[in-house]
Amino acid sequence: MINAIRAELVKMRSMPGVWVTFGLALPLTVLVILGVLAGAGGFPGHTFYFVQTLRQRRELLGAGYFAIEILAPIAGVLCVTGEYRHKTITTTLVLTPVRTRVLAAKVSVTALWSIFIALLTLVAVAAVALPWNAALGGVTSQVTDQVGAVVPGLLLSAVLLGLFGLGFGTLVKNQVAAILLTIGGTLILEALLVALAKAIFHYNLNWLPNAAGAALAGDIARGFGGGGGRNALQLLTWWQGGLVMLLWGLVPLTLGYFTTFRRDVT
Amino acid sequence: MTAGATTRGLPIEISGLSKHFGPVLAVDDLSFTVAPGRVTGFLGPNGSGKTTTLRMLLGLVHPSAGTATIGGRNYWDLDNPSSTVGAVLEATSFHPARRARTHLLMAARAGGHDDARADEVLELVGLTGDAKRKVGGFSMGMRQRLELATALIGDPDVLILDEPSNGLDPQGIAWLRDFMRYLAGEGRTVLVSSHLLSEMAQTIDDAVIVSFGQLKAQGTLEQITSNLTGVVMRARTPEADRLCAVLTEAHVAFRRLGHDEVAMDGVTPEQVGPLLASKQIILYELTQEGADLESVFLSLTAGLGFGDVAAHA
Secondary structure, eight states: OHHHHHHHHHHHHTOHHHHHHHHHHHHHHHHHHHHHHHHHSOOTTOOOOOOOSHHHHHHHHTTTHHHHHHHHHHHHHHHHHHHHHTTTHHHHHHHSOOHHHHHHHHHHHHHHHHHHHHHHHHHHIIIIIHHHHHHTTOOHHHHHTTHHHHHHHHHHHHHHHHHHHHHHHHHHOOHHHHHIIIIIIIIIIHHHHHHHHHHHHOOOOOOSHHHHHHHHTTSOSOOSTTHHHHHHSOOOOHHHHHHHHHHHHHHHHHHHIIIIITSOOO | OOTTOOSOOOOEEEEEEEEEETTEEEEEEEEEEEOTTSEEEEEOOTTSSHHHHHHHHTTSSOOSEEEEEETTBOGGGOSSHHHHEEEEOOTTOSOTTSBHHHHHHHHHHHTTOOTHHHHHHHHHTTOGGGTTSBGGGOOHHHHHHHHHHHHTTTOOSEEEEESTTTTOOHHHHHHHHHHHHHHHHTTOEEEEEOSOHHHHHHHOSEEEEEETTEEEEEEEHHHHHHTTTTOEEEEEOTTHHHHHHHHHHTTOEEEEEETTEEEEESOOHHHHHHHHHHTTOOOSEEEEEOOOHHHHHHHHTTTOOTTHHHHHO
């Protein structure tokens, strides 16, 4: 198992997609930091203001969630679909013939990749958000005091969002289709479904991936997927969100294993 | 590698192996064995089930029936697969952005081997100078060498090579031939599939010939060719087209050698003489030749050329 993980790590670091996700994590996080500080004052005419409320402080710390909810599923998708796209699955399975072992190694490496994306977003927060907030007159310790409340949920949601991408990548196999399904599905379709469920059925559709991820992250991180819908949602508790996210990863992964990954490699 | 060792190989045993792809029977109750210390050619026309058989042996394709074992064990049950078996399956299974050495580093780590092994096998296949180049820029021959290097990463006892000379230049083919002989000389088991029969004839000790997924012959090269001596008839005629039509009608395997020359396989002068006389074919020359691997192959596979079997499947 350790050997399979070590091999997957070598693959990961030699995939251009990894570096693209790392590279995008910073600007996407900075984009959200801009949004949080722009809205912190709440006064018309004020461009930027330091964060004041507890929610705002946590939103500033969790500014990376937007990047994570996009990039972690992509990481998971790339980790498995790249094997089929470049036909490297043959070499992979010849070197490690026990397929469950290969998939377990991919789960581990996707988790690591997702955590690294999350850590990069925290670097962006530390390098941009905190100094900027301080320059605007905010007290840095009031923000950093919230690390315990924000960071564990952020990291855990990154891992589960990565698993979600890996699951759909295993199930769908086609790289473009899998990315469209995970990102397009969660960012566009989910927002649409949440809004429709609310408007038509007055139903609180809070168990779809993005809303579940947001619940796990503590409903403090600003994301994109819920859009207007998420703000109107009553989210699950963090542990319920985590459990639902786990299912959103494990169910497609299990289905993908039995329907796709276990199939003949011809 | 220790030159002179004679006991390090493991036998390959294929027993009652079958594979259905939907309605197509790709491999049909195939059984044969491959002995250590010898180079065994796995020969058959395109679509005859060679690649499917090798993939079943490596656990990539699930058999519909039968077993394929290495040293009596399934490939996936081996304690350290890459130390036991090295496989060259296709020269396209590389990430184009990955450097040659990185690819081998990945293979070394997957098998639990030392990282230094990547450099050793690069040197072994003559790619040391290209170690830092991305595989996407490699020629077919270089990819083939890299695939071979991947197979050798664990210094395996068994080598399984599927069309390894594809894309290699004449020097590369000669090198590969010597390399396979060297490995077999060390006692390793070498199973190689190829459609280059003249090349195979210079390389292999034993042959397994398949057609339509079924075993047609197995034995040493001498045994196989000696069983079919005198089966090649070569005719020179100004009516080569008409001769081919007559042979097709009579279900005689043949090869068109030139505009006025045809080789007929699996027939004797007593069979072909009356046939051509009855059709009043003008002959300038009719000679009988000793059987070679190619003529044996063609007679056993019913004269089907490459691609023909697939069309019949």
